[in-house]
Each structure stands twice: as C-alpha cells, then as structure tokens.
Amino acid sequence: MARVELIEVTKRYGQTIAVDRVSLDIAEGEFVTLLGPSGCGKTTTLRIVAGLIEPTEGEIRFDGQVVNHVPPHKRNIGFVFQSHALFPHLTVAENIAFGLKIKRRPKAEVQRRVEEMLELVNLQGFGSRMPSQLSGGQQQRVALARVLATDPQVLLFDEPLSALDRNLRDQLKYSILELQRRTKKTAIYVTHDQSEAFAISDRICVMNAGRVEQVGTQLDIYLRPRTEFVANFVGDNNVLTGAVVRVQQRDGQRSVVVKSGALELHAVDTQGLQPGETALVFVRPENIEVLSDGVVSEDEPILQGLVEQVVFEGPTVRFLVDIDGRPFRVVASGPQRLTLLGSSGRRVRLRFHAVVAIRYEHAEAALVPGR
Amino acid sequence: MAGSAQPLAVERPRAGLASWLREHRQLLSGLGLLLPAFLTSLLLSVVPLVYLIRVSLTREATFFFTAEHTIENYRTIAERYLPNLWETIYLAGLSSLLDLVVGYPFAYILVRKVRYRDLVRATMMFPLFGPLYLSLGMHYLFLPNGPLAPALNLLGIEGTSLLYSLPSVLFAMAIFTLPFMVMNIGAALSNVDPTLEEAATCLGAQPWQTFWRVLFPLSRSGILAGLLMCFGWNLGVYVQPLVLGTISEQRVLAIALYQKGVIQFDYGLAAAMGVVLMALAFGVTWLSLRLSRGALGA
Amino acid sequence: MATGGKAIAERQEVAVRRPGLWTRVVRQRRRILDLVQHGYIWLWMLIFVLPFLTTFAYSLRTADGISLSPYQHVFGSFKDNLLLSFEVTIISIVLNLLLALPAAYAIVRFPIPGKGFLLSVLNLALYTPAAVMGISLVIVYNFLFHIAQTLTGLVGAYVVGTYPMMLIPIIVALRDLPQVYEEAARCLGANRLQTLFRVELPLLGPGISAGILLTFVIVFNEFLVTLFVAGPGNTTAALRVFNLTRTAGIQPSTAALASTMQIVSFVVVIAFFRFFGSRYLKGTYLI
Numbered sequence: 001m002a003r004v005e006l007i008e009v010t011k012r013y014g015q016t017i018a019v020d021r022v023s024l025d026i027a028e029g030e031f032v033t034l035l036g037p038s039g040c041g042k043t044t045t046l047r048i049v050a051g052l053i054e055p056t057e058g059e060i061r062f063d064g065q066v067v068n069h070v071p072p073h074k075r076n077i078g079f080v081f082q083s084h085a086l087f088p089h090l091t092v093a094e095n096i097a098f099g100l101k102i103k104r105r106p107k108a109e110v111q112r113r114v115e116e117m118l119e120l121v122n123l124q125g126f127g128s129r130m131p132s133q134l135s136g137g138q139q140q141r142v143a144l145a146r147v148l149a150t151d152p153q154v155l156l157f158d159e160p161l162s163a164l165d166r167n168l169r170d171q172l173k174y175s176i177l178e179l180q181r182r183t184k185k186t187a188i189y190v191t192h193d194q195s196e197a198f199a200i201s202d203r204i205c206v207m208n209a210g211r212v213e214q215v216g217t218q219l220d221i222y223l224r225p226r227t228e229f230v231a232n233f234v235g236d237n238n239v240l241t242g243a244v245v246r247v248q249q250r251d252g253q254r255s256v257v258v259k260s261g262a263l264e265l266h267a268v269d270t271q272g273l274q275p276g277e278t279a280l281v282f283v284r285p286e287n288i289e290v291l292s293d294g295v296v297s298e299d300e301p302i303l304q305g306l307v308e309q310v311v312f313e314g315p316t317v318r319f320l321v322d323i324d325g326r327p328f329r330v331v332a333s334g335p336q337r338l339t340l341l342g343s344s345g346r347r348v349r350l351r352f353h354a355v356v357a358i359r360y361e362h363a364e365a366a367l368v369p370g371r
Numbered sequence: 372m373a374g375s376a377q378p379l380a381v382e383r384p385r386a387g388l389a390s391w392l393r394e395h396r397q398l399l400s401g402l403g404l405l406l407p408a409f410l411t412s413l414l415l416s417v418v419p420l421v422y423l424i425r426v427s428l429t430r431e432a433t434f435f436f437t438a439e440h441t442i443e444n445y446r447t448i449a450e451r452y453l454p455n456l457w458e459t460i461y462l463a464g465l466s467s468l469l470d471l472v473v474g475y476p477f478a479y480i481l482v483r484k485v486r487y488r489d490l491v492r493a494t495m496m497f498p499l500f501g502p503l504y505l506s507l508g509m510h511y512l513f514l515p516n517g518p519l520a521p522a523l524n525l526l527g528i529e530g531t532s533l534l535y536s537l538p539s540v541l542f543a544m545a546i547f548t549l550p551f552m553v554m555n556i557g558a559a560l561s562n563v564d565p566t567l568e569e570a571a572t573c574l575g576a577q578p579w580q581t582f583w584r585v586l587f588p589l590s591r592s593g594i595l596a597g598l599l600m601c602f603g604w605n606l607g608v609y610v611q612p613l614v615l616g617t618i619s620e621q622r623v624l625a626i627a628l629y630q631k632g633v634i635q636f637d638y639g640l641a642a643a644m645g646v647v648l649m650a651l652a653f654g655v656t657w658l659s660l661r662l663s664r665g666a667l668g669a
Numbered sequence: 670m671a672t673g674g675k676a677i678a679e680r681q682e683v684a685v686r687r688p689g690l691w692t693r694v695v696r697q698r699r700r701i702l703d704l705v706q707h708g709y710i711w712l713w714m715l716i717f718v719l720p721f722l723t724t725f726a727y728s729l730r731t732a733d734g735i736s737l738s739p740y741q742h743v744f745g746s747f748k749d750n751l752l753l754s755f756e757v758t759i760i761s762i763v764l765n766l767l768l769a770l771p772a773a774y775a776i777v778r779f780p781i782p783g784k785g786f787l788l789s790v791l792n793l794a795l796y797t798p799a800a801v802m803g804i805s806l807v808i809v810y811n812f813l814f815h816i817a818q819t820l821t822g823l824v825g826a827y828v829v830g831t832y833p834m835m836l837i838p839i840i841v842a843l844r845d846l847p848q849v850y851e852e853a854a855r856c857l858g859a860n861r862l863q864t865l866f867r868v869e870l871p872l873l874g875p876g877i878s879a880g881i882l883l884t885f886v887i888v889f890n891e892f893l894v895t896l897f898v899a900g901p902g903n904t905t906a907a908l909r910v911f912n913l914t915r916t917a918g919i920q921p922s923t924a925a926l927a928s929t930m931q932i933v934s935f936v937v938v939i940a941f942f943r944f945f946g947s948r949y950l951k952g953t954y955l956i
Contacts, residue, residue, distance in 0.1 A: 397779055419802075
C-alpha cells in the first residue's frame with residue numbers, strides 16, 4: 001500500500017558502522033527480503049524503517065514523504081518480532097484488539113475485526129486464551145493477526161520464524177506469503193535463512209557488514225551473483241581465479257572465456273569484463289554434470305576428473321572430484337545418481353553449467369570473512 | 372529549476388538550540404524523570420547530612436543564633452564518649468559474629484535440605500518488622516511470671532538476671548539482623564554446586580575438611596557481605612539496649628545522641644556523634660558494596 | 670549333602686547380613702543427622718516467632734483470666750494512633766510511587782551518564798542509621814525548612830527513607846521486562862503514555878507491588894526516626910508502642926497494640942507472597 005524508499009541510510013554507534021549507506025526502493029505491494037549473516041545490519045535497517053532507531057544519516061520515505069522524525073506509532077506499520085512479543089497480560093483477542101483500541105475504534109468494529117483476524121490466521125475460538133496457553137506457531141500467528149488488524153501500510157518482519165522448529169517454519173512462511181499476497185501490503189522481511197528468503201520474496205537484498213551486496217530476484221541472486229560474498233553466502237559454490245582470454249556473443253548473451261590453470265571455462269558475465277582482466281569464476285556443485293559414457297560434446301568443453309570421494313546422502317550424492325589438480329565439489333541428484341555410487345577412484349567426464357564470472361577486486365575479496 | 376527531481380538532501384541545516392535539544396532529547400527527558408526523586412534525596416538526605424557536619428562544628432545550639440565554630444564537640448567525643456563509641460562497635464561486632472555462627476549452618480541447611488522454604492521465609496518476617504516488637508517480646512519472655520520462667524527456674528537461672536543483661540541485648544540484636552546474614556550466605560551457598568562437596572567427599576575429605584577447604588572459601592564473599600550488612604544495621608542500635616540492657620549497654624551512640632540532641636538541646640555534640648556514626652555506617656556500606664556487587668550491580 | 674547345603678545357606682545369610690548391618694548404621698546416622706538439621710531450622714523458626722507469640726499471649730492475660738479485653742484499647746484509646754499510622758503509610762506509598770516510577774524508568778531506559786553515582790545518591794538514606802537521619806532532619810526542619818514537628822516533615826522523613834525500597838524492586842522488574850513489548854506497542858500505534866499505561870505498568874505490577882509492600886512494612890512499623898521528628902500531636906501507632914514500652918510496658922494493652930501491628934504487617938506480607946511470590950523482593954530489605 002506504500003512505496004518505501006531508503007536513501008543512503010547510515011547508522012553509526014560511536015566508531016562502529018551498523019548500517020552503511022543502504023539504498024533500497026521497494027514498490028507498493030512488493031515483498032522484499034533482507035538476507036545476510038547475523039550482525040550484517042539487516043535488523044538495524046528494519047528497525048530504522050520502523051522508526052525504532054533513528055538513522056545517523058540518510059532518509060526513509062513512505063510514498064515519497066520523509067518519515068525520519070516520525071515516531072513509530074505514527075508510521076502506520078506492522079512489526080512482527082522474532083519473539084512474537086504478545087502482551088502476556090492480555091488475552092489473544094485483547095492482543096489483536098490492542099492497536100484498534102489505541103485508535104479508538106468503535107467497540108462493535110473492534111470486535112468484528114478481531115473475529116475476522118482470528119479467522120484469517122485460522123485461530124477461531126482462541127480469542128479468550130492467554131498467549132502462554134498457545135503453541136509457538138499459534139503465538140506467531142496471533143502476532144501476525146495483531147499486526148494485520150490495524151491495516152498497516154507496511155509490514156515488517158524481524159526473523160519471525162527463527163524461534164520455531166523446522167516443520168512449523170515451512171508451514172508458516174507460506175501462510176505469511178499468502179497473507180501478504182491477499183492483503184497486497186508492502187513487506188520487508190529479515191532473515192538469515194536462504195530457503196525462507198527464496199520461498200517468499202519478490203526480491204532479495206543480500207547484506208553484509210552493513211552494506212547491500214546485491215538486490216535482485218531469486219534467479220539473479222542465485223545464478224548471477226555480483227559479488228564474491230553473494231556467490232559464497234547463497235548456496236554452495238566452487239571458486240576459481242583466472243584470466244579473461246576472450247569475449248563472445250552468443251544468442252544475444254554476452255559470455256567470457258576464463259582460463260584458470262589448464263582449464264578454460266565459459267562463463268556468464270554481467271560486468272563487462274575485458275580480455276586480460278582477472279576474474280573470479282563460480283560454479284555450483286549441482287551445476288556440474290557427471291556425464292555417462294557416450295554423451296558427445298557439443299560446444300561446451302568436456303572436462304576430465306578423478307573421483308576422490310563419494311558420499312550418499314539419500315536424495316543427493318556428493319562427490320569430491322579432482323580436476324586439473326584442484327578439488328571440486330559436485331552434487332548429483334535424480335535416478336542417475338545411483339549409477340555413480342561406485343565411481344570412487346574412477347575417471348569421469350564432467351560438464352559445467354551456469355558458470356559465472358565476476359571482476360576480481362582485491363580489496364573486496366580481502367573483506368569477505370573466512371577467506 | 373533544471374533538476375526538478377528532488378535532490379538527495381541528506382544533510383539539512385538545523386537551528387543550533389533546536390538541534391542540540393533534539394540530539395539530547397533522550398538524556399534530557401531521562402534527567403527530567405529523575406528530577407523529583409533526585410530533589411527529594413537532595414533536600415531530605417544530602418542537605419541534612421551536610422548540615423549535620425556543619426552543626427557538629429559549632430558549640431551547643433549556637434548554630435541557630437550566632438554560630439560559634441569549634442571542634443570542641445569532637446574533642447569531647449574523644450575525651451568522654453570513646454567508651455560509648457567502643458560499646459556501639461562492640462555490640463554491633465559481637466552480634467554480627469553471633470549471626471555468622473548461627474546463620475551459617477542455618478543458611479546451609481536451608482539451601483541444601485529444606486523444602487518448606489516459604490514457611491521459613493514467612494517466620495523470618497517477624498524480626499524484620501523491627502527491633503521494637505522484638506525487644507518487647509523478649510521483655511515479656513524473661514518476666515518472672517513469663518513463659519520461660521519454669522524452664523529457667525529448673526536450670527537455676529533467675530529470669531530477671533537475663534532481663535537486663537548483655538546477652539539478651541546481643542540476642543535481640545542478633546535476631547533482628549539474622550535474616551540479612553541468612554540471605555547473604557544463602558545466596559552465596561546456592562551458587563556453590565553441591566557436586567563439589569560430593570567430589571571432595573569422594574576424594575577422601577572429612578566433613579570438616581570439606582567445609583574448610585571447599586565450602587568456606589567459595590562462600591567467603593557471602594560471609595563478608597553478611598557480616599558487613601549486619602554490622603551496618605546494628606551500628607544504629609537503639610531500642611534493644613533501652614528495653615533489655617543495663618546502663619553499660621545503654622551507652623550506645625544512638626541513645627547518647629538522642630539524649631544530647633533531643634533532650635538536652637546540645638545540637639553540636641549530638642551532630643558530632645551523628646557524624647561519627649554516619650562515617651562508620653557509610654564506611655561499612657562502601658566496603659560491602661565493593662566486596663559484593665549489590666542487587667542492582669549499577 | 671544336606672549339611673553341606675545348610676552350611677552354604679548359613680554362609681550366605683551372613684554374607685547378606687553384614688552389609689545390611691552396615692547400611693543400617695549409616696542410614697540411622699543419616700537419619701539422626703537429618704533430624705538434627707531440621708530440628709535446628711525449626712528451633713530458629715520458633716525463636717523468630719517467639720517474641721511475637723509471647724507478646725500475643727501477654728496481651729490476652731488480664732486480671733480475670735484470658736480475655737480479649739486489652740484489645741478494646743487498640744480500637745479505643747489507640748485508635749487515633751492506628752489511623753494516623755495508616756494515613757502516613759498510604760501517603761508515603763503514593764509519594765514513593767510518584768518518585769520511584771519515573772526515576773526507575775529513567776535509570777533503566779534512558780542513557781544517563783553516571784548512573785552508579787546517581788543511584789547511590791538516591792539510596793543515601795538507605796545506608797544512614799535511623800538516629801543519624803533523625804537528628805539531621807530535626808536540625809534542618811528546625812532551622813532550614815521550618816517544618817519541625819509537622820505531619821509534612823514526618824512524611825518527608827518516611828519518603829526519603831523508603832522510596833529507595835520502592836525504587837529497587839521496580840528497577841529489577843523493569844530490567845527483567847523485555848523492551849520488545851514497548852516496541853510492539855509503539856509499532857501498533859500507541860504513544861509513549863499509552864504504552865506506559867496499557868503495557869508497561871501492568872507488566873511491572875509485581876515489582877510495583879513489592880515496592881508498596883516494602884514501604885508499608887517499614888513505614889507502618891517505623892518508630893525511631895518518628896521519635897526524633899514527630900510532634901506531640903503526631904504519635905503513630907509504632908511510636909505509641911515505644912512510648913508505652915518506656916512508661917507502661919507491663920500493661921497487656923501495650924502488648925495488644927504491638928500484637929495488632931505485627932498481625933497486620935504479617936497478613937499484608939503473606940497476602941503479597943500468595944499473589945506475587947518473593948521474586949521481586951530479592952536484594953531488598955525483605956529477603
């Protein structure tokens with residue numbers, strides 16, 4: 001119901017920078033997820049949008065209006081907390097009615113709205129219970145109902161599911177998405193769980209060390225990471241460095257050929273790499289195909305590797321394959337995986353799909369933790 | 372008007388005072404909320420104590436007319452009231468030690484063995500209602516026809532010999548502060564893992580060795596805190612010596628102070644006694660706050 | 670064979686019996702130790718209540734046997750003292766609340782430098798012996814504030830001496846209260862005042878009640894500062910007990926008044942424990 005803009009938002013605590021020049025434009029009715037490791041500033045960003053924290057610099061705009069100095073209770077937002085934050089001294093119904101009573105709505109309307117909300121989150125008949133008498137999932141659903149009751153223009157979620165167990169989390173994330181779709185409210189959702197982010201977002205904003213690393217759809221983030229951090233944080237990746245040897249145009253898509261050791265890899269490039277530049281090349285374990293004998297190469301080169309380790313994980317099989325003296329992680333799934341179980345110590349032929357190249361920037365690479 | 376798009380005016384010029392107020396709004400409203408309490412303490416606690424020090428440096432009640440400044444009062448205390456000071460410290464110290472001896476096993480059993488703690492806690496409320504009722508009750512207890520009379524007669528002790536005596540004063544003081552001792556030692560002991568004692572026993576330690584080498588060192592902070600707290604409370608002892616003591620115990624500073632200040636209007640000397648008592652009490656409190664982090668740990 | 674079997678049976682019996690005897694000795698020693706330990710606790714519990722029980726028994730003993738007649742005085746000639754006690758206690762509780770609530774809120778929720786120092790200034794009266802507080806207040810009341818022997822002065826003394834007792838449990842409760850409730854209320858559209866009254870105060874209930882309890886127990890039973898500060902017309906019940914102790918200590922009516930005071934205090938404390946438990950009293954005067 002509202003467009004939310006963050007413009008160069010920065011939050012400093014003394015010397016430490018929690019949020020560093022974050023800019024983000026969220027369209028009306030869009031569902032954007034802030035994804036990142038703990039301490040990356042995603043929660044601080046969300047709290048700045050809510051007005052619970054004032055930014056040191058930058059602007060927050062709702063529908064073009066600067067709301068920096070508008071206190072949270074005048075922003076017309078709905079905030080769902082990690083620890084549901086249901087008022088323990090009020091019943092479920094009173095919790096849901098809280099925002100409406102604050103707004104001095106007529107009694108009949110409040111009552112009707114509470115019933116409506118209970119129905120919306122499938123908790124009819126639970127109105128007179130105390131929050132402590134509900135299960136974790138029910139509590140979070142009440143928190144959702146409480147937030148929706150006041151008809152806010154923006155929904156904010158701060159890791160609402162992280163305190164719940166896995167099954168419940170899977171159920172609830174789709175309920176949240178469905179509710180957002182039905183109510184068509186702008187939503188910002190903070191999480192460190194990739195599968196959650198991928199399941200429910202229109203767009204994902206990956207954050208690290210207070211900064212935005214990349215904003216894009218699931219496909220963008222997964223298949224076209226723009227930074228080393230994104231490539232490593234989202235899913236698993238094999239990383240290589242190499243030199244760009246030439247640029248190709250094929251089917252209107254630009255690709256580059258990167259030479260790393262003896263390997264020559266064809267990679268998608270979105271940054272306009274030029275021959276001679278150093279590049280980082282990523283290939284995901286599940287995008288390395290182990291070929292059965294007899295498959296003939298078309299135009300992508302076939303690589304040779306030695307299988308060093310095979311781990312059967314049920315739906316998938318993990319391999320460690322030595323290609324050109326370097327270890328690659330490979331994941332196979334589907335019925336074909338079963339034929340590969342005895343391949344340890346054998347030489348296999350492999351084909352790489354969806355290889356991505358980005359410009360290798362020393363300074364940035366050094367910042368990525370654990371490298 | 373070339374760029375009709377709004378510029379990213381991140382930095383806006385702000386008025387000096389207004390921006391200062393905005394930046395320190397949190398601090399200012401916090402101080403505002405604190406103000407009534409702070410003023411109360413200032414007017415009714417800090418100012419009186421400062422005045423007490425000033426009055427203690429004047430002769431008798433001259434402060435109220437034309438102040439004659441002198442350190443005479445402190446000299447008087449040093450010359451004539453040292454026994455009173457010692458009596459105060461002696462009673463407070465002895466009763467605190469009594470609390471420790473009695474309270475340590477009490478706290479230990481309470482923490483390790485007793486399940487009816489709420490009942491114990493409820494009975495411990497009675498001493499906390501104040502030493503006045505306590506002294507009065509003990510007074511009735513030792514009366515010649517009181518409930519203890521048959522037992523005392525059997526032992527060949529005359530009740531009245533206990534009625535006005537050092538032991539009964541000490542006992543009354545000790546009972547009043549025993550809950551504080553139990554509370555402090557109990558808190559320290561409940562932080563000691565019982566398996567440590569079992570481990571010591573399994574290593575061949577005798578019970579007294581277990582106590583001396585394991586339990587005592589681990590509960591030392593609680594013992595110190597308890598001792599200081601009991602001592603601090605008992606420094607101001609007033610009613611127990613008055614109701615249960617002899618002339619000797621009635622020398623305590625609080626009684627002398629009341630006599631001088633309220634009965635004889637010698638404000639200077641009374642104030643000086645107050646300053647001495649206050650210095651003692653604050654010293655003890657300061658020590659105990661340093662040694663044990665208080666409930667608030669501020 | 671038969672004799673051999675009997676011998677084996679005998680030997681087995683001995684073998685079984687020996688540790689049995691030992692266990693029994695150990696068990697018996699442990700039981701005696703348990704008995705001694707619990708006996709010690711019960712002995713002290715008895716000592717704690719004995720002064721009250723003696724007082725109560727004494728209050729029932731009149732010239733013509735056991736009777737409640739001394740209690741006629743409590744609701745007769747001591748009635749005004751009791752009423753005054755209730756009056757000053759209630760006024761003190763209200764004032765303490767007005768002082769301590771904002772102060773606790775400021776200390777826990779606002780960035781104020783030097784909190785430790787401020788807290789010690791606020792708690793100063795807590796560490797001052799009653800006689801010192803009495804004489805210092807007598808001096809400033811006489812000379813500086815000119816409220817000697819007034820009810821105002823008396824209440825002032827109670828408030829400064831006991832509002833730290835209100836402050837501490839509220840601070841403890843406020844620190845225990847997650848800030849997320851406040852934030853949730855704010856995000857649901859409540860302003861600071863609405864948040865305070867609809868969310869925070871109800872959740873602080875036990876802490877505030879603990880403060881009320883402590884104030885009640887102390888002010889209701891305080892006699893020493895009262896002795897210094899109160900004027901002749903302002904004799905509270907506790908001060909009356911003290912005065913009677915000095916002049917008419919052996920009268921059953923004195924014991925009756927002292928018993929009444931303790932019974933009222935005890936009932937209030939027990940009622941509090943029933944409702945809220947003892948959690949918020951930790952680190953304060955009462956356990």
